[in-house]
Amino acid sequence: MPFSMDIYAWDSFPIDTLLFWCFAAVMLISGLCVVTVKRVFHAGIAMIVCFVCAAGIYALLGCPFMAALQLLVYVGAIATMLLFAVMLTDKMMEPRPNTTFFQPFMGLFASVLLFGLLWLTVSSSKFGFAGWANSTAASSSAIDITSLSTTNIGLRLLTPYAVPFELISVIILATLIAAIALARKEDRSPADSGTPADAPASPAEPASTPAKE
Amino acid sequence: MYQLELHSVLSVAALLFCIGLYGVLTRRNSIAMLMGLELMFNAVNINLVAFAHFLPHLDGIILAMFGLAVAAAESAIGIAIILSIYRNFRHIDTDGINELKG
Amino acid sequence: MNRDEFIKAANQAMPDLHAKADTANPDAIVVNSADLHGLCLWMRDDPAAQLTYFEFVTAQDWPDRDEIVLVYSLYSHPLGHRLMVKTALPRRDPQIETVSDIWEGANWSEREVYDLFGVTFSRHPDLRRIMMFDGWEGYPLRKDYTHPNLIHRPE
């Protein structure tokens, strides 16, 4: 058994392109599942499969740091939070019809149109990078910005991009406080906030929208 | 032909973006809408990483990481809002929530 | 304090009680069911008696005398003496006031007597069958209790 992976002969067979297309295919299929599946919990699971494949694609595109981060942040935190939200709000056993008659076609039409537009711009443009790359390579910063190794990312992150890095931490702190404030009972808010917010069920289903359940 | 070209990655990301958009537009359950939104964020990140790989320039990844952080913050706030809506209306159908009194 | 002092103290504390000594049980007094609740209150609060520990309440079914005799047993830890109180109730529809407001321990014992003997305790917080399931009819520990699939041993 070859004792180390990285001296395996890569170039004889385009394994990474093949892998890329597998990941892309699985990602797109699970993406479709997310939008079409009846039960939201299954949509959640499909979304997680999609995130994992995206992490695979990042690894293939030469930056494993981003792949690990994606796994950690998206699959570990955001997806778990979404699943928690689904559990809190969804009644498991009675799947409800989720779209009215005309709505899917409008959405379909809009997104297909957008995709056509994007596809045209992408395939027609010629990305002439050769000239551009070496012109910026000799720029002032000591870090070699062309090699995507983790140490370079770290250095680049903290020297030229130090300010946005701190800003991001402020944003996350603000979200933390906002989320906690939202989760508390609203009856703390001043009395004139209309119907008491924590009445278990809103007094009357708004007559305008017929109950669709 | 076998080498990976940029525009193939970009088209995949664009397709994912459109799927996310379709999800946001058609889904009635607001949590599923949020999931569609997350798909769109992912598509954007794939684009950024693709440019970082082919250019090759480091800023793509750094921007992707910032994008990641903001997406996480945004979905946290989204879920908090949805849960407080659920507490008031007992359901989270996007059609049902149209009064502003709150 | 043995039984006779109890009777003297009880009669003296509640004039229209006229508690009598029980023949069969050496340390039991007999009281009529109406003023049992008053007697129990006195027993718990009186410094001489201090019967704060409720042991059990049970019943004896006497079909020939057509009565159900309730037996309350109380004990006092500080003073170390015991007193048993007996009252007689008619067999058809035995009804008595609950003592679970005086001692919470009585709650479950009274539910058991209700379940097995059919004595209803008025003002009992949660009078349900405790041993049998709720749909059971009949009171098993009564002497004349029969059940379709009850097989008597050949004498």
Next chain:
Amino acid sequence: MSTFPPNPDLVTEEFELKMGPHHPSTHGVLQLSLTLDGERVVACRPNVGFLHRSIEKIMEHRTYAQGVPLADRVDYCSAMTSSLAYVMAVEKLLDLTIPPRAEYLRVIMSELNRIASHLLAYGTFTLDLGGTTPFLFGFRDREKVLDLFEETCGARLLYNYMRIGGVACDIKPGFLDRMIAFLDYWEPLLSSEYEAIIDENPIFYNRTKGVGVLSQADALRYGVCGPNLRACGLNNDIRKIEPYSVYPELEFDVPIRTEGDTFARYRIRMEELRQSARILRQCAEKLPKGEYLARQPYELKVPAGETYVRIESSRGDLGCYLVSDGSERPYRCKFRTPSFSHCSVFSHLFRDCLFSDIVAMSASFDIVLPETDR
């Protein structure tokens, strides 16, 4: 008491959870219907009666001698003491004095039974908290006690050893030496193995200190007895306050603690194990020679009358209220069992605590379901 009052800030919904009759930590078939608010227990309603064999009804159709095996089954974890209560009630009605050797044999057997039952309690209590090793220590040594029982009365759980007027059979010649050998082997283990693995363990401390505190007033109001009441600081050991059989001649002391929480109840039982060993050593020396049974006619007729006898079983004061109408069958026989009142305390005690506290507290009360349901 580490209570968890409802948090006014969070809007939560309660849900009903039946910790049903078939559950690993309810020590038999007890159903606790809990209303939970997330991890916090809002209210608890124990339902009993799943193991009701109506022993009192059957006793009314059996002669007095046939009642002894039935009395064993009232509390199968310490069968000796439950049949002892019934037998002493009958003897009190007959006002029969039994030979001193039988008295001593009865005390030896009930103290051995107390050790076996407390070992069971120690094992299940630590098992419910998650420690599997102490469980095995407890049961390994309990086997040795059961061997002693098997050697004398041929049974390991329901011994049918007590008789009206004495005991069923005399002990084998080498019994006392084997018993002393067991005590010598087992007593040092108490501190070296049992308590060493559990007592100084900080996690055990956090799980039991200040959990399930029962004040003395509440305990008395609900009729709690035995080690659980001694944990609230009241000496209610019947062997001391109403000494019966030969206990006045034996000197032993009664462990008392005042905190009244789960840890106190656990400590009381461990101390009682040591006291039982001490009693057994004294009985081994003082065992007189002579008759072991004052034989009674099979068709025994008991004069009409009522009596209530109370003895200290391993779980508390076990009473037998016997009514006889002169025939050879008891007219009414009521067993006042400690677990019945301990179960009724649960609804008062399990409020504003955590779901995992329930397991610790119910295990510390050492309730046994046959006693509760009779």
Next chain:
Amino acid sequence: MLIALIAIYAAVSVNALFLIWLERKISGRIQRRQGPMLCGPKMMAQKSMWLGGWFATACDATKLIFKEDIIPSKVDRLGFILAPIVVMLAAIAVYVPIPWSATSYHQTEQVTFAFADLNVGLLYIVAVPSLTVFSILTAGWSSNNKYSMLGGFRSVVQMLSYEIPMVFALMGPIILAGSLSLGDIVKAQTQGLFGIPFLGWFIIPSVIGAAVYFICAIAESNRPPFDMPESEQELGTGFNTEYSGMRFAMFYLAEFSNAFVVSSIFTAVFLGGWSIPGITPPPELNLGFCILPYFDLLVGLVVFSIKAYSVLLILMWIRWTFVRVRPDHLMNFGWKFLLPLSIANVIVCTVIAAVQQIYYGGLS
């Protein structure tokens, strides 16, 4: 490529089987009984207690495989089936970056012998358990019974709140070694600290980090004393109550392979992987050591497994002596005690790394 994957899977499952047997023997020994003695050749059982019954886990595994695994009717089928698969996937995926040994036979410089020595090794190791978090959540929710839901929520809350102190605890060695890849961390540990050759292991400079990581690792892999989620006494084996047969075997194997992974990461990061203090040559010097081809590879492998199994024994020893922790103590302990401790550890390690850098010309 494919052979390597099959090799990992085979090694992991055989290892997990062996671990289950070892666990039962150790627990037997602690409880002064013999553990499984019956399955397996008789004469070996007579010879010594440790040889008896080594066939037990094989019998268990085959029993579990052939047992009919029931899928209860009211269950969300997709989540129910997917959860054990993802748990097993995550349990195996974590093995990839572990540096078993190193050899300098071929190249001029030491090459770590691992399945794939990623240069984001430690981050990958922290990222993959988030898959187990998701699968436990789905298992608990989709088996649609109150107990498993409670168990699922408890385990997710526990794993999430112990992930943060774990990451901070691992930060110490990363700073000291200057790289995320496990191979480099082990190489950095071969040199001494402040010039003294023997103090190379990272457990010496970041002792607090080692202790915090050890506790968090126990919590992450749901092992006692933190096994509140699947405590039989309360929740009836928590999230895997409804599982039986092969699916339950998957959860069980995953738990044991997690335990082994955790102890091997602890050896790699804190106990100096395959290096024997003082004897293993620093990475650049490669000649003197390999007498036979791949000899230093074998020696490294033996040293690594000795250390890994000793840490595993401590894990098992803890499992059978401690009582279960109550969830709210768990949370207080995690957030209020471990987190500040691990942050303090990061500061201590940065100071040591700085001193190392200035006076002794850096580690890696």
